[in-house]
Amino acid sequence: MIRGMVNALVSRALLITSAVGLATTVAVLAAQVPQTQPPPAGGRGGAPQTRGLPPMGAGPKDVPLVEIESAERGKKVWATECITCHGTQARGTDNGPNVVRSMVVLRDRYGSQLGPYLKKGHKMQSGASAATLTDTQIRDLANFLRDRVNDSLRGSPLFQAQNVLVGDAKAGADYFNGAGNCTTCHSPTSAPLAGIGSRVEPIDIQQRFLFPGPQGGRGGRGARAGGPPPASAVKVTVTPASGAAVSGVLIAMDDFNVTLRDASGEYHTIRRGPSVKVVKDDPLAAHHALLETITDKQIHDVVAYLETLK
């Protein structure tokens, strides 16, 4: 969709909400995603703590939020009566189907579908009939299973990078000092690399050396008035047909105009034309060029090497 751009916009985390947190969440998303709170749990005071708002407002407005305490209790019921056939994550085993993809679970609202299904007498791993489950146990299972559905979603607690530290540090050092040409600008004993292994997670080391600076290589925040631009800001020099050249941090450029802020902080927009010379200077050009040549092994090796810089 075409989404495409849809996916790029996906929220990073399934929101963990409390009674207070929910109010904040709703306020932020109200324009797009009104949220239905779960019905109050019977016999307990106050609204239960919940989590599990799907990203981008996916699903119906009354998608059930997970009651956290109930889901924890449901986990125990699951381990006792269900896990052997349906698996730890409820995604099925050779002995039983995937439950998180079942319509009973996807249509369920705190046991509304699961209850009648289990009351038919589904055989459980203890040998007992599911008809013996109490309403509270069914609600707990329903919350546990909605949590497992949510495991599938982007932003869930399981939606996390795994170990990226798989490279050869020695080979990474060789690349750093050799083919990568990193030492043209960088030293392992000076900023920003000195001690990076103790300050930055490996995946962030990987991301930062592949994609440093503001995305797209534009001036970004550094182009704003006030404060010096970052070293990574793209510079531009514009030389008109007559008159002096103007240099500064690039703010914007299209086919018709180029906009920059000079060292004194002055803002310039200059009309482009055949006689106007525009020269860009991107301090990160070597990093961008690296993307054309570096192999995945070299990436992992460099991460392993930089991670040793404690």
Next chain:
Amino acid sequence: MKRVALLACAIVCAAVLVGTAQTGVDSAKMLKPGTDSWPSYNGDYSGRRFSTLTKINDSNVNSLSLAWVYRLNPGAGGTTNPGAIKGTPLQVNGVMYLTAPDHVWALDARTGREIWHFAWQSKGGIHIGNRGAAILGDYLFFETPDCNLVSLNIKDGRERWHKEICDLDQFYYGSVAPVVIKNHVIAGVSGDDLDVPGYLQAHDPETGELQWRWYVVPQKKGEPGSETWPNEDAMRHGGGMTWQAVTYDPELNQMYVTTGNPQPVIAHVNRAGANLFTASIVSLNPDTGKMNWYFQSSPHDTHDWDSTQTAVLFDGTINGQTRKLVAQAARNGHFFVLDRTNGTAIVSSEYVKTNWAKGYDEKGQPVPNPEKHPQIAGALVSPNQGGAANWPPPTFNPQTGLFYVNANRAFSVYYIYDPGDNPQGWGGTDRGGWGESMLQAVDYKTGRVKWSHRWEGGSRAGLLSTAGNLLFSGGASSDLVALNATTGDALWHAGLNASVSNGAITYELDGLQYVVVGAGDTLWSFVMNERSSARR
């Protein structure tokens, strides 16, 4: 459902009726739409988004004037903020029909005045965008985020009927522009959070009743394509959303459907195989929903590269012979030209450089490099998840013989987050990214990029080409840009205060040619006035 605004007042109505009659479009006009209208998502069934109008041309485009501006007005009864214009409006008999999630507006195409507004009371779903409406006769059809296909009367915006086309509990939603072919309203579905199958449906324009449903992925072992899935569970949850408006060749009676990526999206270990008919161009019979042929643009995709970019139809000359062709600039960075009678590939090429394929198979389909599938420790891949192209429409100009597409050459690292043997949903994603953006003019005969126009600040806008040797695109700085279609030189632009968020359309009314484009929440209409346009 409730319509929240009627004809504003008698004075407005009278003014509207002087040059505008809210009458619809019949099937004959759908087959040969005049230059005074833009009656379907792509303007006509071909998907070319090429207009024969020449009143605005490469020698006078610098005199293009602002005609009117309309900012989305959700009214008091709307339940949701309409967001940005991410669809293509229709224009029929002087009335423009504009959509956003849960909203439809009828506007006077000469003045931009709102004639009526319809707001749907939503039950949920992702409100990321709505691509547009379809019209047949006096009836309009559009999809809602909460999975309904809704029909309105175009005279007053009153609802005629609505039909549920998908299931919110499975996290489907509606965003696609329907297309009317004969007596079929063709509607696709959206959604890729849970692992659910994509499908396309046909509905009766009169009653809304379902006529047929075609599943993108097989639902049972033994069905065509099921041999490319490991088991029934995988194929039945294999994704393949139908995000894009279809195109159609009336002579062949073939409809061209472009399909989404397989599920789980990134972690793919439990769906070994090509995963047909995801990420494909598929020819269907619009009367039955039966498949004629398929071509898979991205076999076993693992990068969220749906192949739902428009299948563009034109006739061309290949080795001295006139051929019926279909072309696509796919999200994965590859350009395909096929014989649209049977799906045989004629050209397979890259329209931007990519790093994920090892070449092409005997059918002209890319062969994925397994090393560039997402990896636990990361794999550097180009294009990134956003793709070399995405939903914004390309254009084909038969006069230049060039296929134009706004392209991104971007890199990112793809990670497997769920290393288990039965991942669900996404199970990974890409992170980071650096890229460049350019408008590519591709020679359909060779697949080679004839010229490339770089956008310094990036652009993903949709495109329009005209016989005035013009190409309209969103530019790098929230502007609408007119380029010389032959050379790619930028000729004119206008700042719109927001990036162009759809593809421009054009039409002629009262002898004046208009170009209309959406940017954020605002629709901008430009016109080439007559030399002597003074009025008393």
